[in-house]
Amino acid sequence: MEFRIFTEPQQGATYSDLLKVAKATEDAGYDGFFRSDHYVKMGSVEGLPGPTDAWTTLAGLAVQTSRVRLGTLMTAATFRLPGPLAITVAQVDQMSGGRVEFGIGSGWYDTEHTAYGIPFPALGDRFDIYTEQLEVITGLWTTPLHETFSYEGKHYRLTDSPALPKPAQRPRPPVIIGGRGAKRTPALAARFADEFNVAFSDTTVAGEQFERVDAACRAIGRDPAGMVRSIAQVVCVGWDDAQVTRRAAALGRSVEELKRNGLAGTPAEVVDRIGQWREQTGVSRIYLQVLDLHDLDHLELIAAEVAPQL
Structure with a gap:
């Protein structure tokens, strides 16, 4: 089982905060450091000092970590x-020495679009945009x-693009697709994804979606075993x-709510809960959503006492 740290900086974080967490992630032996791509906070938090851009971060x-x-x-299309x-x-892949993984979704949070003047088409159009972005x-x-x-x-429409620069990873960085859509999402994952992620769901919902993705892979002659399953x-x-x-x-x-809806x-x-996930859904990678970015001891505890058992 691979463990990655997943942060939500729109809830309130500076680049300095994220750098400390990323370095702690690396030092503790986690496989990856990931972040959301949002421009407006969610819920009752203030979200100060304001959003940080995902790819700028x-x-x-990329140059302040090494492994x-x-x-x-997901990056919003x-x-x-x-x-x-x-x-x-x-x-960024070149700057990191080939350590980037590209998670991309259709975009869903209308508030951040209206707040910053970003067009927010209807869902069907957004999914068409999403598909074309992956193709391009x-x-x-x-x-x-x-x-x-x-x-x-x-x-x-692109005409005679030089298609440069090339990423360090060839032929390209891994693509991560996720979501719970029953038809178009699995079909898109079968075409493009190296990894499929189901976020904040229970084992039944996640397992059913993984099976849909597997079926979509088989429908186009792709071996589903090549797709990483993650939550x-x-x-x-x-x-x-x-x-x-x-x-x-x-x-x-x-605590009760966190045990019901997360890993608590x-x-x-x-360890027991993650074992259930693995047995029931076949996941091999977990993104741990860390919401208190100042509690670095939390990361060390998980790395020392949970990860080695899995």
Whole structure:
């Protein structure tokens, strides 16, 4: 089982905060450091000092870390044009020495779009945009050197693009797709994804979605075994019940709710819960949503007492 740390900086974090967590992630032996791609906070938190841009952050971390994988869950297709986004991600991959993983979704949070003047089309149109972005971005990355890339879609048209720069990873960085859509999402994952992620769901919902993705892979002649299955879950671990309670209180949530909807409890409890996930869904990678970015001891405890048992 691989463990990655997943942060939500729109809830309130500076680049300095994220750098400390990323370095702690690396030092503790986790596989990766990931962040959301949002421009507006959610819930009752103030979200100060305000959002940090996902790919600007990852560019900085690319040169200030040395081992952990870096990426997004998920970059919103509505935020950026596919050509410039392909350039940005390729450059960050080069800066990191080939450690980037590209999570991308259709975009869903209408509030951040209206807050910053970003167009927010209807869902069907957003999914069309999402599909074309994947076609363009992966097409640019995989075009052979000294050849050009052209594309004619409903939303994007590219003519004789030099398709540069190339990412450090060849033919391209891993692509992560996720979500619970029953038809178009699995079909898109079968075409493009190296990893499929189901976030903040129970084992039944996640298992059913993984099966849909497997079926979509088989429908196009792809072996589903080549797709990494992953989940994202909020985490709250403590040496004992008292520490679990204190950490839950710092998040403004109850222990009971966190145990029901995430990975919470003592190390033994969380190891048991992750074992259930593995047995029931076949996941091999977990993104641990860490909401208190100042509690670095939390990361060390999980790395020392949970990860070695799995």
